[in-house]
Every structure is written in C-alpha cells, then in structure tokens.
Amino acid sequence: MTDFQVLSQKLLKAAKDAGAQSADVLLVDGQSVSVDVRGGALEHAERSEGVDVGLRVLMGKKQACVSASDISDYTLEQMAQRAVAMANEAPEDAHIGLADPEQLATSWDVDALDLADMSEKPSSEAMQETAQEAEAAALGVKRVSKAQGASCGWSDTRIYLAATNGFEGGYRRTGFSTSCVAISGEGLEMERDYCGEGRAHWAHMPSAQEVGQLAGERAVAKFGSTKPPTGNYPVLFDERISSTLIGHLLAAINGTSIIRGSSWLKDALGEQVLPKGVNLLEDPMRPRTSGAKPFDAEGLPVSARNVINDGMLTGWTLDLASGRKLGMPSTSNASRSVGSPPSPSTGNLQLLGGTKSRDELIAEMGTGLLVTGLIGSTVSPTTGDYSRGANGFWVESGEIIRPVNECTIAGNLRDMLKGIVLGNDGREHLSRVIPSLLVERLTIAGA
Numbered sequence: 001m002t003d004f005q006v007l008s009q010k011l012l013k014a015a016k017d018a019g020a021q022s023a024d025v026l027l028v029d030g031q032s033v034s035v036d037v038r039g040g041a042l043e044h045a046e047r048s049e050g051v052d053v054g055l056r057v058l059m060g061k062k063q064a065c066v067s068a069s070d071i072s073d074y075t076l077e078q079m080a081q082r083a084v085a086m087a088n089e090a091p092e093d094a095h096i097g098l099a100d101p102e103q104l105a106t107s108w109d110v111d112a113l114d115l116a117d118m119s120e121k122p123s124s125e126a127m128q129e130t131a132q133e134a135e136a137a138a139l140g141v142k143r144v145s146k147a148q149g150a151s152c153g154w155s156d157t158r159i160y161l162a163a164t165n166g167f168e169g170g171y172r173r174t175g176f177s178t179s180c181v182a183i184s185g186e187g188l189e190m191e192r193d194y195c196g197e198g199r200a201h202w203a204h205m206p207s208a209q210e211v212g213q214l215a216g217e218r219a220v221a222k223f224g225s226t227k228p229p230t231g232n233y234p235v236l237f238d239e240r241i242s243s244t245l246i247g248h249l250l251a252a253i254n255g256t257s258i259i260r261g262s263s264w265l266k267d268a269l270g271e272q273v274l275p276k277g278v279n280l281l282e283d284p285m286r287p288r289t290s291g292a293k294p295f296d297a298e299g300l301p302v303s304a305r306n307v308i309n310d311g312m313l314t315g316w317t318l319d320l321a322s323g324r325k326l327g328m329p330s331t332s333n334a335s336r337s338v339g340s341p342p343s344p345s346t347g348n349l350q351l352l353g354g355t356k357s358r359d360e361l362i363a364e365m366g367t368g369l370l371v372t373g374l375i376g377s378t379v380s381p382t383t384g385d386y387s388r389g390a391n392g393f394w395v396e397s398g399e400i401i402r403p404v405n406e407c408t409i410a411g412n413l414r415d416m417l418k419g420i421v422l423g424n425d426g427r428e429h430l431s432r433v434i435p436s437l438l439v440e441r442l443t444i445a446g447a
Contacts, residue, residue: 054338137212255322291347354422
C-alpha cells in the first residue's frame with residue numbers, strides 16, 4: 001500500500017469509529033516553485049510544499065466537511081470527531097450520498113493521460129534565467145518602454161480519493177509556466193499587455209524568447225489607443241478571451257444554477273443554443289491538459305460527451321447530488337476541494353465546427369471591433385444580459401486600422417451565441433480549446 005492508501009484508510013476508520021455512517025477522504029500532496037524577476041534581477045522566489053487532508057462524513061442525509069494540513073494520528077482522530085459532531089447539527093439534504101458501488105470507476109489508465117512530467121525539475125537558477133530571458137526579449141521589441149516583470153514556475157501535485165463505498169484511486173499532475181508583462185509608451189499614454197504560457201511538461205514549453213517577444217509586440221500594438229465609435233457593430237472575440245463567452249454558457253447549464261432557477265438557459269434543454277454544425281465536446285481523457293482526469297471527485301468513470309451537439313443543448317453538468325435533485329444521472333462532473341463537498345464543474349472542452357482563420361473573420365466583419373481584452377463584468381445569470389469593458393482594435397473594410405480602449409460592449413448572451421461564427425484557431429494544448437468567435441452585432445459604447 002502507498003502512503004496515501006495507508007493515510008486514507010486510517011482516516012476512514014477514524015470516521016467510522018467516531019460514528020460516521022459513511023465517509024470519503026481527499027488527499028492533496030503538492031509542491032511548487034515560482035521565481036519573479038524585474039529589471040533583470042531576482043525580485044521574488046517562493047517554494048511551498050505540504051499535504052492537505054479533507055474528510056467528508058455523512059450521517060443519514062446530513063453531511064459535514066473538515067480539512068487539515070497535519071497528518072498526525074491525533075489530528076486525524078480530532079478531524080473525524082469534529083466532522084461527525086458537525087454533521088449531526090447540519091440540515092438534512094435528501095439528495096446527498098456516496099455513489100453506489102456499481103457506479104464506481106473500476107479501471108483507468110493514468111499513463112495514457114500523460115499528466116505528469118517525470119523528468120528532473122528545472123532548478124531555481126534555470127527558472128530565473130528563463131524569466132530573465134523573457135523580460136530581455138520583451139525589452140528588445142522596438143517601442144517597448146519597460147517590462148513590468150517576468151515569471152517562471154512549476155508545480156507537482158498528487159491527488160488521492162478514497163471512500164467507504166470501496167473506491168480508491170489517485171493520480172499525479174505537473175504544470176510549468178512562463179509569463180511576461182510589457183509596457184509601451186510613457187506617462188498617461190502607457191499601454192500594457194502580457195503573454196503567459198503553460199504546459200504539463202517542461203519540454204513542451206515555448207521558449208522564453210517567444211513569450212517575451214509576444215508580450216512586447218502586444219504592448220506595442222496597443223500604443224496610441226483611442227475610443228471606438230458608439231453604435232451597433234460586429235464584434236470579434238479574439239481566441240485569447242473567447243473562452244469567456246463559452247464560460248458564461250457553462251455557468252448557465254451547471255446543475256446548481258438549474259436547481260436554483262437562476263439560469264438564462266433553464267428552459268433550453270434540447271433547444272438550439274449555438275448555430276447548427278457546432279459541437280461543444282467535453283473530453284476528460286484528452287492527454288496533457290489541466291482538465292484531464294481518470295475519474296471524477298466522487299469516483300465515477302469519465303468519458304467524452306457532446307455538451308452541445310449540432311448546436312442543440314443535450315444536458316446539464318451534474319454531480320450525484322444535483323443529478324438526483326433533477327431526476328437525472330450524474331454526468332461524472334463532480335469536483336471538490338479538501339474543505340468542501342462535491343459540486344458540478346466542467347473540465348476539458350473543445351468548441352468544434354469552425355473553418356475560417358482569424359484573418360478571414362476580420363475580413364468578414366467589415367467594420368467593427370476586434371476584442372483582445374476584457375475588463376470587469378456585468379452579466380445577469382437569469383436573463384443573460386451582457387455588458388463588459390473591452391479593448392482591442394478597430395476594423396474597417398476588413399482590415400485593422402488602429403488600437404482602441406475604454407469602451408463597453410453589450411448584448412444578450414442567448415442572442416449572441418445563437419449567431420456566432422467560429423474560427424479555426426483554438427490552441428490544442430489548452431484545457432478549453434475555444435477559437436476566435438465573431439458575434440453578428442453588439443452595442444458598443446465608445447467615443
């Protein structure tokens with residue numbers, strides 16, 4: 001037995017001895033290192049590591065969660081006793097409960113997911129050099145006035161889940177990142193932009209020079225920004241921020257929102273919510289992505305599903321409890337932290353059906369706004385009314401003519417999404433592969 005197996009069984013036994021009818025344990029063992037540089041010199045370095053333990057106990061239709069970062073026998077006994085006492089005082093919920101044994105995942109192939117880089121981690125010195133190279137590359141871009149800093153980091157996390165229904169399983173994931181922030185102009189005319197890249201494997205990371213140069217080029221491209229005109233125009237959401245639109249859709253089809261009646265899509269099951277020919281695929285088995293997993297947070301097997309098929313909404317995003325409340329099976333979308341019970345959440349997503357490049361979409365929009373950055377958010381969860389601050393570039397006759405900022409875009413998400421035109425520039429390594437999205441017309445408040 002591994003150390004996590006021993007620890008989880010010890011805590012489950014403590015919960016049973018304290019009077020729990022059933023229980024589950026989530027263990028997270030992680031370490032991370034991050035290095036920040038500014039002006040070519042080390043600004044901040046941080047290393048963290050530790051084990052977090054979460055225990056959920058169920059007493060009939062009552063439950064409680066407790067967590068700790070100490071794994072001594074005394075702490076585990078205290079956790080179990082405290083959790084049982086809390087559960088006895090908790091309100092009843094007729095829909096909570098562990099999965100039935102026949103619902104549980106019984107086999108999976110963690111190696112096929114390729115989530116963990118088993119090679120030696122980069123040293124702090126190598127990470128500092130990477131961040132310095134990124135900053136130097138940004139400063140090397142003509143008209144970049146300064147770099148706000150650059151960072152490099154990695155994390156290594158083990159996750160283990162065990163429950164009194166017989167489930168036990170765990171996996172490991174790693175992550176690496178490099179980022180840089182660049183500034184063009186001076187004083188009140190300064191413009192800021194960034195580039196950040198992350199991968200599961202160090203060898204797959206783009207070079208520091210690529211990251212820094214792109215940050216610099218983006219900052220320079222925004223120099224001289226002015227307000228766009230006010231009116232109704234097409235709006236193209238750049239691939240950098242297009243996932244925010246789909247994020248609003250995902251929030252609206254989350255089972256928790258449906259149960260509360262606080263969703264602008266609560267009556268849309270089986271209806272057209274995206275254009276025909278468009279599919280939204282959730283695939284938790286897509287390798288080397290942050291949303292990949294061999295099972296969900298309740299031990300259920302995971303598989304690919306079309307959340308939206310040919311533009312039609314096929315179902316909600318559910319864990320066991322929300323599924324029971326709605327009279328539907330779980331979609332194996334349970335997610336949780338060590339201090340909370342499971343709740344529904346999506347992971348890897350891919351929006352499919354686009355055939356046009358971003359340049360082709362810009363040409364198609366004619367005159368309008370290309371959005372590359374969003375600020376703030378006013379989105380009604382019940383009506384789908386949408387209003388956000390934006391910046392980007394003004395397009396005329398199918399060509400970018402100038403950078404713009406300090407404007408607001410507004411519309412209704414249901415109308416916006418039904419008429420979107422997809423690009424083909426989604427980045428495959430991301431958990432959410434969402435291409436550039438052209439919305440037929442939004443209200444722009446500018447000059």
